[in-house]
Amino acid sequence: MRASPTLAAMAVYPFTRLDDAKRRVREAGVELIDFGIGDPQEPTDPIIRQALVDGLRESSSYPVSAGLPELREAIAAWVGRRFGTAIDPATQVVPTYGSKEAIFSFALATVDVPSGKDTVVVTEPGYPVGERGALFAGARVLRLPLLERNGFLPDLDAIPAAEWARISLFWVNYPNNPTGAVAPLGFYEELARRAREHDFLLCSDEAYSELWFDGPTASALEVADGAVAAGASGGAAAADPARSLANIVVFNTLSKRSSMTGYRSGFVAGDPEVIATMRAFRPTIGTAPQEFVQRASVVAWSDERHVGEARARYAAKRAVLLSALRDCGLRVAASEATFYLWVHVPEGTTSEAFAERLLAGGIVATPGSYLGPSGEGFIRFALVPPLDACERAAAILRDLL
Ligand SMILES: Cc1ncc(COP(=O)(O)O)c(C=O)c1O
The missing domain is CATH 3.90.1150.10 (Aspartate Aminotransferase, domain 1)
Incomplete structure (x- = not known):
């Protein structure tokens, strides 16, 4: 071969x-x-399937890699409703072709190996795609075990002091595949604090964020300094989303939330500097979702029933x-x-x-x-x-x- x-x-x-x-x-x-x-x-819910059909146009052109503005707005509105965090649809969201391709290619777009920040942290057992992307990007991979005695959270204190300066990306995935463990907000806060201290990106794969049973789970998007209680009157607009999501990038998808694995539709949201990098990188690989999928996705993110x-x-x-x-x-x-x-x-x-x-x-x-x-x-x-x-x-x- x-x-x-x-x-x-x-x-x-x-x-x-x-x-x-x-x-x-x-x-x-x-x-x-x-x-x-x-x-x-x-x-897949009939309202989403219908939106896909209605989204078909007589002619078809390349989808723009930044995504349709109405989809970015629908995603930002969902993030605001779900997590109480205001994000700017113009600078803090990129729609993706499901989340797998974005997770895979993220290291290629963001890791500068010769700079010495050459390490991508992943957890195991786990979804292997972040690690694989890191290897193709020529990065060094540090695998942290998820153990029952730590609630299947990585033990941050077990990471040797010398490692922190080398970390470029730190992948976490909660609710977790395969353990089904959830992370408390305090875990994201601590990891975000270290991300800012050592200047790495906290990459939070939240593909299963909506499949909860005992109440909604926490998100790295809630770490934001400017996070406001959902529903607080006018509060969301007061936050400075650019500052508050520094060093935080969240990957989410309609695959599990809306049973849409075949549609291929997700998003990356967070630190505007990183989103700008993705917007520069993504036209090269051409993985924007088809426009009719994006139109169906607007309906999916806008409905909770x-x-x-x-x-x-x-x-x-x-x-x-x-x-x-x-x-x-x-x-x-x-x-x-x-x-x-x-x-x-x-x-x-x-x-x-x-x-x-x-x-x-x-x-x-x-x-x-x-x-x-x-x-x-x-x-x-x-x-x-x-x-x-x-x-x-x-x-x-x-x-x-
Ligand atoms: C942890 C995790 N992240 C991301 C994905 C990718 O999902 P998709 O590319 O369908 O959005 C999966 C799929 O199984 C997953 O288990």
């Missing part, structure tokens, strides 16, 4: 291994219920699986938000061996070890199959274990 050395050195994307195992079991005639990959199988309905569906599936897992004596860790359940495998078995045992019964789940070394000892269920399939899976689990 002709490949860049960076690509050649990368391990096989772990889900490819899972796909191979699934194929073998399916060929043996077992019907699979797939909790493996976090691709929502929920319907469909999000509440999706949350209720996930809550029902979660209850079914949680009760079965507990009946089987399996201990569920974190799993406070997102559509993932992060479950301890029984003593004396490995993540992969346990996943194979479940697979033989027709249940696909992801071995935690696929998601990073600290994922060993866990298995991840993505609550994406429909409720009736979750109920069948619960019965199979009770039989099998």
